[in-house]
Amino acid sequence: MDPQAAGAVSVAAPNRPTREPVGAPVFELRDATVRYGSFTAVKGVGMDIPRNEITALIGPSGCGKSTLLRSLNRMNDLIAGASVDGKIMYNGEDIYAPDVDPVEVRRRIGMVFQKPNPFPKSIFDNVAFGPRLNGYKGDMGDLVEESLRKAFLWDEVKDKLKESGFSLSGGQQQRLCIARAIAVDPDVILMDEPCSALDPIATLKIEDLMREMKDEYTIVIVTHNMQQAARVSDMTAFLTVDIDDEVGERTGALVEFDTTATIFAGAHDKRTEDYISGRFG
Amino acid sequence: MTQTLDRRGTGPLTSLTPEQLTASGHPRLTVRGRGAARRTLADRTLKVLLMIVMVLAAIPLVLIVAQVAQRGLGVISWEFLTEREAPPAREGGGYAAGFVGTGIMVLWATAMALPVGLAAAVYLVDYGRGLFATVIRFFTDVMTGIPSVFVGLAVYALLIVGSGGQISFGAFPGAVALAIVMLPIVVRSSEEVLKTVSDELRRGAFALGARKWQTTMKVVLPAAGPGLATGAMLAVARATGETAPLILTAFGNINIITDLFNVAIGAVPLQIYNGARQPFAPGIERAWGGALALLVIVLVLTVLARWIGNRALKAHRV
Numbered sequence: 001m002d003p004q005a006a007g008a009v010s011v012a013a014p015n016r017p018t019r020e021p022v023g024a025p026v027f028e029l030r031d032a033t034v035r036y037g038s039f040t041a042v043k044g045v046g047m048d049i050p051r052n053e054i055t056a057l058i059g060p061s062g063c064g065k066s067t068l069l070r071s072l073n074r075m076n077d078l079i080a081g082a083s084v085d086g087k088i089m090y091n092g093e094d095i096y097a098p099d100v101d102p103v104e105v106r107r108r109i110g111m112v113f114q115k116p117n118p119f120p121k122s123i124f125d126n127v128a129f130g131p132r133l134n135g136y137k138g139d140m141g142d143l144v145e146e147s148l149r150k151a152f153l154w155d156e157v158k159d160k161l162k163e164s165g166f167s168l169s170g171g172q173q174q175r176l177c178i179a180r181a182i183a184v185d186p187d188v189i190l191m192d193e194p195c196s197a198l199d200p201i202a203t204l205k206i207e208d209l210m211r212e213m214k215d216e217y218t219i220v221i222v223t224h225n226m227q228q229a230a231r232v233s234d235m236t237a238f239l240t241v242d243i244d245d246e247v248g249e250r251t252g253a254l255v256e257f258d259t260t261a262t263i264f265a266g267a268h269d270k271r272t273e274d275y276i277s278g279r280f281g
Numbered sequence: 282m283t284q285t286l287d288r289r290g291t292g293p294l295t296s297l298t299p300e301q302l303t304a305s306g307h308p309r310l311t312v313r314g315r316g317a318a319r320r321t322l323a324d325r326t327l328k329v330l331l332m333i334v335m336v337l338a339a340i341p342l343v344l345i346v347a348q349v350a351q352r353g354l355g356v357i358s359w360e361f362l363t364e365r366e367a368p369p370a371r372e373g374g375g376y377a378a379g380f381v382g383t384g385i386m387v388l389w390a391t392a393m394a395l396p397v398g399l400a401a402a403v404y405l406v407d408y409g410r411g412l413f414a415t416v417i418r419f420f421t422d423v424m425t426g427i428p429s430v431f432v433g434l435a436v437y438a439l440l441i442v443g444s445g446g447q448i449s450f451g452a453f454p455g456a457v458a459l460a461i462v463m464l465p466i467v468v469r470s471s472e473e474v475l476k477t478v479s480d481e482l483r484r485g486a487f488a489l490g491a492r493k494w495q496t497t498m499k500v501v502l503p504a505a506g507p508g509l510a511t512g513a514m515l516a517v518a519r520a521t522g523e524t525a526p527l528i529l530t531a532f533g534n535i536n537i538i539t540d541l542f543n544v545a546i547g548a549v550p551l552q553i554y555n556g557a558r559q560p561f562a563p564g565i566e567r568a569w570g571g572a573l574a575l576l577v578i579v580l581v582l583t584v585l586a587r588w589i590g591n592r593a594l595k596a597h598r599v
Contacts, residue, residue, distance in 0.1 A: 078487060107490030117481040120504045129499070130489035177485070184489055 026051045026218045031086035041067040042252035054219045056233035063239040064252025065222045073109035074102040110181035114193040116173035118165030126165045130184035151179035171202025191221040236263040238272045356570025366535045369564030378537045378547035390459035398467025406475040424465040430525035437529035450545040455531030463516040470512025514586030518579045524550035
């Protein structure tokens with residue numbers, strides 16, 4: 001199915017899908033297991049992440065949701081000893097196949113981090129960084145403006161593009177990081193607790209932005225904030241941590257993956273329900 | 282109730298004397314309890330003691346600067362800065378040969394030590410793993426401790442003797458010797474600075490599809506730029522003042538030399554050394570002037586280094 005069509009459907013029913021996701025998924029995870037050395041962080045995850053939707057990964061600390069997120073664009077490669085078993089397919093292609101270039105993966109699948117991390121460069125250069133790497137030939141000024149507009153930041157920074165990215169507030173810095181990710185025109189944007197360092201107003205702005213963005217991008221977000229997952233996401237995956245007392249190991253595992261409405265209103269698994277209702281975690 | 286108010290040796294509130302209570306009956310916020318007077322005294326004594334030690338440590342520096350300024354100031358003149366030196370027993374002339382020679386050799390030494398040192402530091406921080414990195418780090422430390430006269434001797438043996446006369450005394454062996462003195466300073470200071478570049482920045486670049494070398498060149502080095510400049514400046518300041526590595530390499534010359542190869546060349550520290558050890562008043566006078574000039578150059582470089590560092594800190598790290 002045409003991805004644009006799938007996007008159109010979700011616009012008609014903003015962030016409260018009452019239907020099963022349609023179209024080819026962006027990611028297909030099959031028995032995905034991520035290890036750091038001999039430690040298994042998350043085990044046996046199988047899920048299809050739909051296109052042009054917002055998918056939230058929730059769960060208690062240590063359930064491996066951030067690890068799982070990082071494995072989607074091979075950011076785990078940067079951690080010594082990290083390895084992935086099982087299959088993680090992106091648009092039908094195994095991103096851990098030996099001939100895959102991780103840099104190419106990350107160009108399609110961008111990432112926004114927990115703490116805003118603008119480069120110590122001007123606002124303009126922050127946004128232009130990615131396109132310059134890729135040898136962008138068009139008008140850089142236009143691209144920077146467009147990216148900043150999409151990140152709802154243009155009006156606040158248009159008169160001070162030459163100033164340092166650090167001159168912005170935390171929420172603005174995070175939107176700058178989103179603009180920076182958008183500028184390379186990715187397919188997917190991964191967000192690792194993007195609002196946990198922000199105040200409530202800045203958080204709402206980012207959430208508005210995410211809803212706008214899903215017309216064009218697939219978003220996968222890790223969040224500790226269940227209300228946030230309920231507010232913004234279309235699909236929710238609940239992960240938990242299994243504690244093996246004999247070996248003393250804590251391993252993350254996927255419990256349930258469904259539409260956000262189902263997870264929050266009628267979870268099938270008792271553990272999900274307990275977590276959602278605040279009885280655990 | 283009084284038991285709950287018993288805190289940190291003050292005893293129950295009821296045991297406080299009226300002087301230890303405020304007008305409203307609350308315990309005063311002064312140092313109280315067993316040995317209160319002793320603790321206050323110890324605190325003050327230590328503070329005074331540290332101040333005295335600091336002043337003691339500064340005395341030699343102040344004495345040197347004062348003495349050099351007092352003896353040297355009268356010598357500094359346009360002639361001193363632009364003319365070649367007269368023989369030690371005669372008045373007149375200046376350290377122009379030294380300034381030119383030091384300038385040329387420090388410039389070349391920097392051109393050699395900076396790229397190599399920076400590359401080594403980048404390697405150690407972002408690429409180096411295991412034994413090889415440990416070995417490099419170890420030898421860098423050893424190099425820091427080598428007496429600089431050995432550096433001069435080694436360059437003399439390797440370049441001048443080793444080339445069988447192809448290379449003789451001059452700016453090139455001098456610059457090589459200075460570069461060797463600068464190298465460990467550049468490596469170590471750059472390494473420390475590069476370590477402070479947060480991994481979040483590196484991850485940010487990787488997430489945008491930057492390759493490792495692109496991350497190094499376009500994010501890590503620019504972010505570390507001011508700190509690297511500070512380290513480089515301190516290395517330059519150190520090289521500017523070095524005498525021993527030049528004795529057997531640059532050799533010294535009272536004529537103004539601009540050649541890079543095979544002509545013995547002057548340097549300010551060499552000229553000071555030569556002037557000060559001769560029993561002639563005019564030469565000794567000029568050595569004081571040279572010392573003052575050198576002191577000012579090193580001071581300016583150091584202050585400049587700090588200034589660059591602080592300015593960039595204000596611009597980007599707030």
